[in-house]
Amino acid sequence: MNDAILHTINIPADLRKLKQEKLPQLAKELREYIIDIVSTKEGHLGASLGVVELSIALHYFFDTPKDLLVWDVGHQAYGHKILTGRRDVFGSNRQLNGISGFPKPEESIYDTFGVGHSSTSISAALGMALASQLKGDYRKNHIAIIGDASIASGMAFEGLNHAGVTKANLWIVLNDNAIGIDPSVGALKDYLTKAGIGKKPRQANIIEALNFNYSGPIDGHSIDAIINAFAELKDKDGPKFLHVITKKGKGLQKAEEDQVRYHAPGKFDKTTGAIIETPNKNLPPKFQDVFGLTLVDLAKENKKIIGITPAMPTGSSLKYMMQVFPERALDVGIAEQHAVTLSAGMATQGFKVFCAIYSTFLQRAYDQVIHDVALQNLPVVFCIDRAGLVGQDGATHHGVFDIAYLRSIPNLIILAPSNAIELRNALYTASTYSNGPICIRYPRGRGKLLNWRKSFEVFSFGEAKVIKKGTKIAVVSVGTIVENALEARKQLENPSLIEIIDMRSIKPLDKEMLDYVKQKFSTVITIEEGVIAGGVGEAIGSFLNSGPHLHQIINLGVPDAFVQHGKVEELHALCGISTQKLLELFQDLLKE
Numbered sequence: 001m002n003d004a005i006l007h008t009i010n011i012p013a014d015l016r017k018l019k020q021e022k023l024p025q026l027a028k029e030l031r032e033y034i035i036d037i038v039s040t041k042e043g044h045l046g047a048s049l050g051v052v053e054l055s056i057a058l059h060y061f062f063d064t065p066k067d068l069l070v071w072d073v074g075h076q077a078y079g080h081k082i083l084t085g086r087r088d089v090f091g092s093n094r095q096l097n098g099i100s101g102f103p104k105p106e107e108s109i110y111d112t113f114g115v116g117h118s119s120t121s122i123s124a125a126l127g128m129a130l131a132s133q134l135k136g137d138y139r140k141n142h143i144a145i146i147g148d149a150s151i152a153s154g155m156a157f158e159g160l161n162h163a164g165v166t167k168a169n170l171w172i173v174l175n176d177n178a179i180g181i182d183p184s185v186g187a188l189k190d191y192l193t194k195a196g197i198g199k200k201p202r203q204a205n206i207i208e209a210l211n212f213n214y215s216g217p218i219d220g221h222s223i224d225a226i227i228n229a230f231a232e233l234k235d236k237d238g239p240k241f242l243h244v245i246t247k248k249g250k251g252l253q254k255a256e257e258d259q260v261r262y263h264a265p266g267k268f269d270k271t272t273g274a275i276i277e278t279p280n281k282n283l284p285p286k287f288q289d290v291f292g293l294t295l296v297d298l299a300k301e302n303k304k305i306i307g308i309t310p311a312m313p314t315g316s317s318l319k320y321m322m323q324v325f326p327e328r329a330l331d332v333g334i335a336e337q338h339a340v341t342l343s344a345g346m347a348t349q350g351f352k353v354f355c356a357i358y359s360t361f362l363q364r365a366y367d368q369v370i371h372d373v374a375l376q377n378l379p380v381v382f383c384i385d386r387a388g389l390v391g392q393d394g395a396t397h398h399g400v401f402d403i404a405y406l407r408s409i410p411n412l413i414i415l416a417p418s419n420a421i422e423l424r425n426a427l428y429t430a431s432t433y434s435n436g437p438i439c440i441r442y443p444r445g446r447g448k449l450l451n452w453r454k455s456f457e458v459f460s461f462g463e464a465k466v467i468k469k470g471t472k473i474a475v476v477s478v479g480t481i482v483e484n485a486l487e488a489r490k491q492l493e494n495p496s497l498i499e500i501i502d503m504r505s506i507k508p509l510d511k512e513m514l515d516y517v518k519q520k521f522s523t524v525i526t527i528e529e530g531v532i533a534g535g536v537g538e539a540i541g542s543f544l545n546s547g548p549h550l551h552q553i554i555n556l557g558v559p560d561a562f563v564q565h566g567k568v569e570e571l572h573a574l575c576g577i578s579t580q581k582l583l584e585l586f587q588d589l590l591k592e
């Protein structure tokens with residue numbers, strides 16, 4: 001194609017040399033390129049398709065990288081990446097050693113801030129803008145690009161509140177597509193929905209009330225409209241706010257029609273958009289579905305059961321309970337802190353709340369877990385999803401800190417079921433327990449058991465189980481990672497040399513079992529899918545080595561470094577906890 005443009009854009013300065021009338025064609029090529037690559041390499045699709053025009057307009061109007069763009073979450077920044085020197089490596093997106101699926105300053109000078117968790121862009125861009133002022137630079141522009149679901153989060157409101165009393169050269173571009181991963185929720189969403197393109201909401205404009213120069217709503221798929229709006233706002237003093245309306249999935253019909261499914265659809269046919277389904281449908285269930293469907297079973301028997309998710313009803317599978325008991329299953333939006341304290345409030349009134357939060361996002365609500373739940377010993381159940389290495393989302397999303405950060409909190413019971421039946425029983429037992437908070441951690445994806453929906457059994461807290469007897473080395477494993485240890489043991493010439501213990505309960509620890517291990521073995525390997533520093537392996541190690549006889553303790557888990565993106569199995573190998581790495585370790589130790 002002689003007139004093709006995209007291949008000529010190596011940096012945004014190339015883009016700025018184009019005539020403005022050429023930009024729609026560039027948008028078409030950029031959209032096709034994103035579809036082409038994501039259809040086979042996978043990743044976040046709908047959000048990036050929705051901001052193709054906005055990405056071009058931003059780099060066309062602003063003098064990047066001198067002007068600073070801060071993308072909120074960053075899952076929508078594929079167009080930005082492609083326009084900023086990463087077109088030819090975009091095929092390595094989210095692959096091991098490839099580029100990250102999110103903006104990352106180590107990767108490019110155009111990525112001004114590391115992102116992945118939502119709602120940080122306003123604070124970060126304001127920080128940059130105030131820093132520029134202090135340096136005497138009043139011309140530099142600092143632009144936060146934030147979605148309608150992300151702006152409803154507490155942190156974004158904190159940033160808006162502060163920005164409104166500054167004269168910072170801060171721009172906020174609200175990319176309003178009326179959906180997050182799932183449909184947006186809350187009163188702010190209602191307010192924004194009333195503001196169609198060209199219409200002003202009937203109520204007072206809350207953004208203007210916070211001292212912003214407000215413009216919009218405008219059509220976010222018209223590059224001309226965006227550039228004109230930028231030009232009109234440019235000379236206004238103080239913080240500026242542009243409200244653009246876009247369609248998630250724009251340009252791929254199926255993605256426009258099913259925006260939830262096409263947030264991150266996996267592989268699909270790039271021409272028709274049809275998702276390429278796994279041929280073998282008879283797979284073990286995802287742990288998320290075990291959680292979601294079990295909760296429905298429990299909620300049918302107990303009217304006091306409530307489910308809460310901060311913005312992840314589909315991802316966490318709380319959607320099942322939302323379908324059956326809409327009034328008892330709540331999506332509160334991107335509001336992890338609120339979700340935890342809301343759960344605490346309901347618990348004070350005798351409700352049994354199951355608060356489903358990804359491990360990585362629970363980091364946001366650490367104080368609420370301590371101050372609002374644990375300190376008051378309220379019987380909230382934290383269903384800690386995506387615990388462990390999550391794969392291609394990478395360092396921002398791995399759920400590897402929860403064991404370390406929760407273990408030290410008094411009153412918490414922390415369970416790590418090692419399979420779907422154990423998870424189901426842990427949920428059941430938690431539903432019958434009212435003496436305090438319980439955390440149940442489980443990973444992203446599927447286990448190994450097909451037949452899991454059995455009658456409930458009690459999951460005893462603080463009870464470990466020997467699952468394979470052995471004579472020389474004890475492997476004390478926490479959670480579903482035990483599958484790798486079992487497989488490695490199976491591949492040994494003499495498996496009976498390795499004993500495998502499923503710890504099941506991180507807090508309390510089974511001291512009787514640990515005493516047994518202490519007496520029987522001198523070499524002990526601990527395995528957990530979490531950071532070693534502060535992890536349960538360290539606690540087991542200090543217990544075992546508390547007497548006169550010193551044990552050889554090998555603590556395996558996530559080392560003291562942020563783990564990059566890649567397939568989960570690849571990352572397990574990097575951390576030394578894949579089947580193959582465990583096999584090699586067993587063989588080496590047995591040689592000694």
Ligand SMILES: Cc1ncc(C[n+]2csc(CCOP(=O)(O)OP(=O)(O)O)c2C)c(N)n1
Pocket residue numbers: 047073075076116117118146147148149150151175177179180181248310311312334361364
């Ligand atoms: C703190 C936090 N909670 C939850 C998420 C998961 N998450 C990623 S994108 C997203 C929705 C964002 O919606 P919006 O801001 O409207 O952007 P859009 O996808 O529509 O472009 C959510 C909930 C996250 N990244 N960070």
Ligand SMILES: CC(=O)[C@@H](O)[C@H](O)COP(=O)(O)O
Pocket residue numbers: 044073075116181264315386390393444
């Ligand atoms: C960008 C973001 O934070 C989410 O889209 C996240 O990638 C979801 O992860 P899961 O695919 O594990 O639900």
Ligand SMILES: [Mg+2]
Pocket residue numbers: 147148149175176177178179180
């Ligand atoms: Mg949105």
